[in-house]
Amino acid sequence: xxxxxxxxxxxxxxxxxxxxxxxxxxxxxxxxxxxxxxxxxxxxxxxxxxxxxxxxxxxxxxxxxxxxxxxxxxxxxxxxxxxxxxxxxxxxxxxxxxxxxxxxxxxxxxxxxxxxxxxxxxxxxxxxxxxxxxxxxxxxxxxxxxxxxxxxxxxxxxxxxxxxxxxxxxxxxxxxxxxxxxxx
Amino acid sequence: xxxxxxxxxxxxxxxxxxxxxxxxxxxxxxxxxxxxxxxxxxxxxxxxxxxxxxxxxxxxxxxxxxxxxxxxxxxxxxxxxxxxxxxxxxxxxxxxxxxxxxxxxxxxxxxxxxxxxxxxxxxxxxxxxxxxxxxxxxxxxxxxxxxxxxxxxxxxxxxxxxxxxxxxxxxx
Numbered sequence: 096x097x098x099x100x101x102x103x104x105x106x107x108x109x110x111x112x113x114x115x116x117x118x119x120x121x122x123x124x125x126x127x128x129x130x131x132x133x134x135x136x137x138x139x140x141x142x143x144x145x146x147x148x149x150x151x152x153x154x155x156x157x158x159x160x161x162x163x164x165x166x167x168x169x170x171x172x173x174x175x176x177x178x179x180x181x182x183x184x185x186x187x188x189x190x191x192x193x194x195x196x197x198x199x200x201x202x203x204x205x206x207x208x209x210x211x212x213x214x215x216x217x218x219x220x221x222x223x224x225x226x227x228x229x230x231x232x233x234x235x236x237x238x239x240x241x242x243x244x245x246x247x248x249x250x251x252x253x254x255x256x257x258x259x260x261x262x263x264x265x266x267x268x269x270x271x272x273x274x275x276x277x278x279x
Numbered sequence: 280x281x282x283x284x285x286x287x288x289x290x291x292x293x294x295x296x297x298x299x300x301x302x303x304x305x306x307x308x309x310x311x312x313x314x315x316x317x318x319x320x321x322x323x324x325x326x327x328x329x330x331x332x333x334x335x336x337x338x339x340x341x342x343x344x345x346x347x348x349x350x351x352x353x354x355x356x357x358x359x360x361x362x363x364x365x366x367x368x369x370x371x372x373x374x375x376x377x378x379x380x381x382x383x384x385x386x387x388x389x390x391x392x393x394x395x396x397x398x399x400x401x402x403x404x405x406x407x408x409x410x411x412x413x414x415x416x417x418x419x420x421x422x423x424x425x426x427x428x429x430x431x432x433x434x435x436x437x438x439x440x441x442x443x444x445x446x447x448x449x450x451x
Contacts, residue, residue, distance in 0.1 A: 263300075
């Protein structure tokens, strides 16, 4: 058996990675970029009737719902957080798109991949931190131990942190492998 | 300068860095796990919550519960499943950091754990969707499902990359 016949097996794998990355790039453009023109799916304000018969306004940002007596009661800080969250969301989509471009070129474990993954992890964690900040503003101030508790159980912070750390470890592992290959 | 001495030194320095960081994050995960489990038990058995007079579980703005007896059985079951998934996620995360501590960085087990995170995110979204249906407040985002699919995709790419490298190493 010619062992060199084995190495071309890598091409079907790479081709599969390239093909799926290409498809996902198109999906990202259609699903994430197109609805940007209708930002209401991130910032959703509606009026609800409470059990006592009065009307109050609720807004939904960062997958959280906040209730105010009137729309005019919504603090400016919440709007600022919403705007920042939108920017973070957009950046996350851009970094993911760039990661897909790298996979399409056949780069799987390069420094550029790791960099994009770290940025993606930072965006997810940043989104979680903004959600905690929104809760602080809604609560009217920092209740120190509770804020820390919320940080420990926030899914976005945990997931973003996980992705960042895994990317960092991948980078260290990649550098170890490169140094071993350079060793004579 | 002996190049042969430098390379193993750099490798062990990097590995030690990975081990130390993994150990530190594993401790953080254990703390997070302890907090989650304590909050679950505090809610179920009426234990005092930390730094607060009463523990409140907020399913939606109009569905806030302070004890399991107040919760309809369907909502309680779904909330327990969601909390269980979060605890499983943290437990598997600690296992992943344990592998990194042992210096196992690119094995199939690592990939399986990372893929598991993606599945947990998607399952959590499904449970959230069912919960929001149960409280008649369909106001959830699809972001977790995309984050889950992203993680599964990245895990698959890592696995394929690992297999490509293994096949190249076996090639003469």
